[in-house]
Amino acid sequence: MRLKLYHAKWSLCSQMVRVAMAEKGLSYDSNLIKLVDHYPKGENLSPEYLAINPKGVVPAIDLDGEIITESKDIIKRLNSLTGEKDIDLWPGDVDQDKLNSWVEDTTLTDGVPLGKTLGTAIPPFSLILINFMIKKYLSFFQAIKVFWKHPLRDRGRGFLIMKFFNIHKPVAASSYKVLARSLMDIEKNLEDHGPYFLGKFSHIDINLMCCFHRLSDVRLEKILEIEELPNVKKYWELLKSRESYKKGILDFYGEKENGDLEELFGHTTNSIHLKPLTQMIKNYKA
Numbered sequence: 001m002r003l004k005l006y007h008a009k010w011s012l013c014s015q016m017v018r019v020a021m022a023e024k025g026l027s028y029d030s031n032l033i034k035l036v037d038h039y040p041k042g043e044n045l046s047p048e049y050l051a052i053n054p055k056g057v058v059p060a061i062d063l064d065g066e067i068i069t070e071s072k073d074i075i076k077r078l079n080s081l082t083g084e085k086d087i088d089l090w091p092g093d094v095d096q097d098k099l100n101s102w103v104e105d106t107t108l109t110d111g112v113p114l115g116k117t118l119g120t121a122i123p124p125f126s127l128i129l130i131n132f133m134i135k136k137y138l139s140f141f142q143a144i145k146v147f148w149k150h151p152l153r154d155r156g157r158g159f160l161i162m163k164f165f166n167i168h169k170p171v172a173a174s175s176y177k178v179l180a181r182s183l184m185d186i187e188k189n190l191e192d193h194g195p196y197f198l199g200k201f202s203h204i205d206i207n208l209m210c211c212f213h214r215l216s217d218v219r220l221e222k223i224l225e226i227e228e229l230p231n232v233k234k235y236w237e238l239l240k241s242r243e244s245y246k247k248g249i250l251d252f253y254g255e256k257e258n259g260d261l262e263e264l265f266g267h268t269t270n271s272i273h274l275k276p277l278t279q280m281i282k283n284y285k286a
């Protein structure tokens, strides 16, 4: 079977699918899509791409004509295929309800308001990046066009607002509680089961790897290393040591991605959110 993946270098959901591909040892034909929020000539709202995914978002996969969208469903389908590596991303002998609910909660699920779950609480922290790229790459007319054309109305509206305003600070602050609580839940889970979230490596570790990596992109990696979360720290090291971390995430950082990060953060070592988040975790622990 031929796998044709439509994805973007810097998309959290695409990273999840690529990591799953690498974990399974599956090869694929790569179709990199330039997203409208960071390329003046974005491709995800083109008629050709909308014919593949009418929602105009990545990732999407074509398996000999069977099109699947939604990262969570793609990974589940990939897990049913045989790759070069013998790994089950949905092991039957781990807590199924927990696996299901955590995968659900760490996916960027459409319709779930930002900041409600861990999956939707991470994007608010990376809004600083999206805000920056929209201002840098989209002209006023392009922003209006995206607003009119984006099948996900909230998305189009959000991008247009970001062309004119910086919305990342208040939005991220409203997600502190969810992020802090989730990190503490992960810590507890690792303490009870370790070394992976449910003991052995599974779909949830892929999602957490990508969520944690996004935190490191926006200079929040230190929150994964505080003394209150010793198991999270070890876990993050373990996730980074997997080959799939390099193959699915790091290998897709090119000149543009590194250049944008450098331009935005320069010599900033830590995000402004690090202190309040750390304090919140300390207070919860006390």
Ligand SMILES: N[C@@H](CCC(=O)N[C@@H](CS)C(=O)NCC(=O)O)C(=O)O
Binding pocket: 011, 012, 013, 014, 035, 036, 037, 044, 056, 057, 058, 059, 069, 070, 071, 072, 107, 108, 109, 110, 155
């Ligand atoms: N629920 C979808 C979310 C897909 C999604 O929002 N993709 C983002 C990148 S992570 C995207 O394509 N953004 C571009 C846009 O909205 O224009 C999934 O999990 O696959």
